[in-house]
Amino acid sequence: MASQQTRPARGMRDFLPEDVRRRDYVIGVVAAVYQRYGFEPLETPALENIETLTGKYGEEGNKLIFKVLRRGEHESSGETDLALRYDLTVPLARVVAEYRGKLPRFFKRYQIQAVWRADRPARGRFREFYQCDVDAIGSKSMVVEAELCAAVSDVLLALGFAAFDIKVNHRAVLTGLLSATGIPLPFHGTALVAIDKLDKIGRDGVRRELVERGIGEPAADAALDIFKDGVTIEQVRGALTGRVEALAGLDDVRQIFELSQATAAGAHLRFDPSLARGLSYYTGAIMEIAVADLPGSLGGGGRYDGLIGMFSGEDVPACGFSLGLERILVVMAERGMFPADVQKPSADVLVALFDEQTVTGALRLAGELRAAGLRVEVYPEPDKLGKQMKYAAGKGIPFAAILGGDEIAAGQVTIKNLGTGEQVTLDRAAAASHVLERRAPSARLRASGASARQAESRAPSPGEEP
RNA sequence: GUGGGUGUAGCUCAGUGGUAGAGCGCCGGACUGUGGCUCCGGAAGUCGCGGGUUCGAACCCCGUCAUCCACCCCA
Numbered sequence: 001m002a003s004q005q006t007r008p009a010r011g012m013r014d015f016l017p018e019d020v021r022r023r024d025y026v027i028g029v030v031a032a033v034y035q036r037y038g039f040e041p042l043e044t045p046a047l048e049n050i051e052t053l054t055g056k057y058g059e060e061g062n063k064l065i066f067k068v069l070r071r072g073e074h075e076s077s078g079e080t081d082l083a084l085r086y087d088l089t090v091p092l093a094r095v096v097a098e099y100r101g102k103l104p105r106f107f108k109r110y111q112i113q114a115v116w117r118a119d120r121p122a123r124g125r126f127r128e129f130y131q132c133d134v135d136a137i138g139s140k141s142m143v144v145e146a147e148l149c150a151a152v153s154d155v156l157l158a159l160g161f162a163a164f165d166i167k168v169n170h171r172a173v174l175t176g177l178l179s180a181t182g183i184p185l186p187f188h189g190t191a192l193v194a195i196d197k198l199d200k201i202g203r204d205g206v207r208r209e210l211v212e213r214g215i216g217e218p219a220a221d222a223a224l225d226i227f228k229d230g231v232t233i234e235q236v237r238g239a240l241t242g243r244v245e246a247l248a249g250l251d252d253v254r255q256i257f258e259l260s261q262a263t264a265a266g267a268h269l270r271f272d273p274s275l276a277r278g279l280s281y282y283t284g285a286i287m288e289i290a291v292a293d294l295p296g297s298l299g300g301g302g303r304y305d306g307l308i309g310m311f312s313g314e315d316v317p318a319c320g321f322s323l324g325l326e327r328i329l330v331v332m333a334e335r336g337m338f339p340a341d342v343q344k345p346s347a348d349v350l351v352a353l354f355d356e357q358t359v360t361g362a363l364r365l366a367g368e369l370r371a372a373g374l375r376v377e378v379y380p381e382p383d384k385l386g387k388q389m390k391y392a393a394g395k396g397i398p399f400a401a402i403l404g405g406d407e408i409a410a411g412q413v414t415i416k417n418l419g420t421g422e423q424v425t426l427d428r429a430a431a432a433s434h435v436l437e438r439r440a441p442s443a444r445l446r447a448s449g450a451s452a453r454q455a456e457s458r459a460p461s462p463g464e465e466p
Numbered sequence: 467g468u469g470g471g472u473g474u475a476g477c478u479c480a481g482u483g484g485u486a487g488a489g490c491g492c493c494g495g496a497c498u499g500u501g502g503c504u505c506c507g508g509a510a511g512u513c514g515c516g517g518g519u520u521c522g523a524a525c526c527c528c529g530u531c532a533u534c535c536a537c538c539c540c541a
Contacts (some may be wrong), residue, residue: 010532060539060540061540064540117541119539119540120539121533122534122540124540126541129541130541131541132541193539277540278539278540279540289541296540296541298541300540300541322541324540324541325541352499354499384498384500385499385500385501386497386499386501387500387501389500389501389502390500391501392501400500402500406499414500416500416501418501423500
C-alpha cells in the first residue's frame with residue numbers, strides 16, 4: 001500500500017465531490033443568511049506577518065499558531081516571519097485598522113475561509129478548517145450582539161437545527177464573580193477550567209479539583225454556590241454588589257436578552273456565568289453555541305473593543321460571531337440533515353459512444369443537449385453498451401442517450417431512463433425536451449438521507465439521535 | 467502534551483508460532499445495440515515500517531509512524 005505517502009498532511013483533508021457539495025450547501029446557506037442581515041463579504045490572505053498574530057490569542061493560542069518559514073534570508077536561520085491565519089477576527093481587525101477611512105461607519109462583514117491551528121486532530125477538530133465569521137465594527141450598542149445572535153440562529157434554523165443553546169456571558173461578569181468568591185486573579189483561569197466541568201464531574205468533582213488546584217475550600221464552596229445550572233441574572237446581580245464594572249457587564253447581558261426577544265435568537269439564549277472562551281481579545285459579552293450531541297461548541301463569539309486599537313492605536317468597538325463549519329458538518333452528517341438534492345448526480349444525461357464512426361455525432365448531440373440546458377457527460381471510449389449503462393447507473397446519471405448507426409440514419413436518438421428502464425427512440429430535436437420533462441423526479445434516483453424539513457421535525461429532543 | 471486501543475486485498479474485517487482468508491467492490495464471461503437480478507471464472511496484499519526472539523513470526527518483544535478514543539484545549 002502506498003497510502004502512507006498519498007495521505008494528506010496531518011490534520012488536513014481532501015474534499016471529494018460529495019464532500020464539496022455538502023460544504024457548498026452549508027456555506028451557501030450561511031452566506032445567504034448573513035447577506036440578509038446586510039453583511040458584506042471579505043477575504044484576507046492565508047498568510048499574515050507573524051507579528052500580526054502573536055500576542056492576540058493568549059498563551060495557549062500563541063503555541064498553536066502555524067508558523068511558516070519565508071524563503072530567502074531566513075531560510076538558514078530557521079527564523080519564522082510568516083504564519084497561517086489562526087482565526088478570521090484578527091485579520092479583520094488588521095483590515096479595519098488599515099482601511100478605516102474607506103469603510104462604512106458601521107462595517108458589517110462576513111468571511112468564510114480556512115484557518116489553521118497546529119493542534120492535535122480529533123473528532124470535529126482539524127489543523128485546517130473553515131470558519132464562517134460575521135462581525136460588526138464601530139458600535140458599542142448591544143443591538144450588535146442581538147443581531148449577531150439572531151443571524152447565527154437563523155443560519156442554524158435554516159440548516160435544520162432546532163435544539164441549540166446560545167450561551168451568553170460577559171468577561172467583566174466572569175472576573176467579578178470569581179473575585180467575589182475570593183479566588184485571586186492569577187487563579188481565575190485554572191478555576192474556570194474546573195468549573196467548566198460541572199456537568200461532567202458534578203459538584204463534588206469540581207470542588208475536589210478546585211482545591212487540588214490551590215483554591216481554598218471557602219472560595220471553592222462560594223464558587224460552587226454561584227456557578228450552578230440555571231442561575232439567573234438577578235441572582236448573579238446579588239453576588240456582584242458594589243462591583244461597578246461587573247454590574248455594567250451584567251446589564252449588557254440583560255439588554256442582549258431583552259433585545260433578543262424580538263428575534264429568532266430569543267428562544268435559544270441561555271445565561272451561563274461560567275462561560276469563559278479561550279481567546280484573550282474579548283472584552284465584553286461572550287457567546288457560544290451548544291448542541292446536545294457534540295462535546296465542543298458549534299461556534300462562538302464576543303465583543304473585542306480593544307483589538308483594532310492594537311493595530312491602529314485607536315480603539316474601535318467591535319463584536320463578532322464565528323460558526324465552525326466542520327462542527328456543523330459533523331453533526332449534520334451524523335443526523336442525516338442534508339437535503340436530498342445535495343447529493344444530486346453530476347450529469348442529467350450520459351451520451352454513450354456506440355463506435356468509432358459515431359463519435360462526432362455523439363459530440364454534436366451532447367452539444368445540442370447542453371445548449372438546451374442539460375448537464376451532459378460524454379462517455380469517452382466506445383466500450384460495450386452494457387458497460388456504459390453500468391457506468392451511468394453507478395454515477396447516478398438518470399438518462400443515457402444512444403446514438404448508433406440506425407439512429408443516425410433516421411435522424412433520431414434513443415433515450416433510456418436508467419431509473420425505470422424505459423427507452424424511446426425519437427427525433428433528435430425532441431430529445432432534450434423529453435429529458436427535461438422527466439428530469440426532476442428522476443434526479444433523486446440515488447438520493448438518500450432526510451431533507452432539512454424532516455430533520456427539523458425530529459431533531460428537537462436531544463439524546464435521541466441515532 | 468498525557469494515557470489506552472487499532473494498523474492484514476480498493477472497502478469492512480477474520481486469522482493468537484507452521485505455505486495469506488471471507489464478504490462487498492472491481493475485471494471477464496453466460497447476455498456479440500443496453501445497467502440493476504442470478505450463475506461461472508479472474509486479478510489482487512514484502513500482513514504500516516524498522517529491528518529483535520525463534521528451525522519458523524500477520525501472531526511474541528522493542529522501537530517508530532499512522533489512525534481512533536479518553537484527558538487537555540478548542541471551531
